[in-house]
């Protein structure tokens with residue numbers, strides 16, 4: 001039986017700047033393909049202990065990101081470039097990068113070597129959460145998102161490994177930023193998103209960019225339920241150029 005959910009088309013080579021061997025990019029999707037990914041990735045989180053959140057989480061204010069340089073390979077400039085790419089391609093994030101040492105950044109990105117990854121998690125989240133998280137997801141990099149009961153994100157912290165080559169760095173950087181903005185979950189069956197942990201992607205795909213643009217559309221707000229989001233998404237995707245059509 002044909003599966004209509006796997007009808008993405010207009011395959012393109014990966015963009016300039018992608019690592020050698022990066023997967024190709026699909027650029028056209030049906031609204032159903034986008035909605036399926038949005039619902040899977042915007043609700044729930046691997047790190048969350050207990051019940052899955054049943055509502056949208058995202059920032060409801062302009063986002064300031066701050067990079068904490070570190071590790072044996074200097075990736076600060078590359079990380080800044082990736083944040084600037086998100087800012088340019090998803091204007092509704094109202095995203096800027098600061099180098100100021102103020103503690104008020106909304107997203108903090110800590111660049112570290114792999115050997116310091118688990119110690120850094122323990123120092124930030126404590127032994128119990130680190131142990132459970134590592135056992136559950138065997139992470140290479142990770143992001144913690146703190147939000148209000150109403151769904152507004154207060155602060156995100158991402159750990160990005162810099163000393164294991166370009167592929168790991170790029171995959172982690174693009175992947176963890178999606179988490180930091182509110183796409184908290186993974187979907188190992190979705191063949192298009194960077195948030196499938198079986199894939200190494202390392203660039204901002206049309207698919208993920210579209211989901212993130214939808215998350216920050218004014219018609220989607222923190223605290224919305226699955227039912228409310230289902231009702232709002234078709235118009236959002238249609239306005240982004242993804243309409244239902246006969247193939």
Ligand SMILES: [Zn+2]
Nearest residue numbers: 175179186195
């Ligand atoms: Zn992840």
